[in-house]
Amino acid sequence: MLDLVPLSITYLFQRGLIPQRGLGGAIRVTAYIILGSLLIANCLLTIPKKDYRDKFPLPRLDLVKYSSEKGYIFAAVGYVHDLSSAVSNLTSVI
Secondary structure, eight states: OTTHHHHHHHHHHHHHHHHHHHHHHHHHHHHHHHHHHHHHHHHHOOOOOOOSOOSSOOOOOOHHHHTTOHHHHHHHHHHHHHHHHHHHHHHHHO
């Protein structure tokens, strides 16, 4: 139930802003409000002290072990290819 409260407030807020500023302006205003809320939330977060030992420590990333797997190589090359094509498409539009 509490998850719907911010959604309903945003909905009512948008209904009032759309006639005044249009859809794009209303979305921008809402985005700036959310951005400000996220900045405040990030400033309030603290890193816990490391006085304890983790029950499940994170494993070390061994890139040499993964670089011998074909699936990892294809996924990495595909990701770089998709990213470079997306950037080139954006720069051609601008």
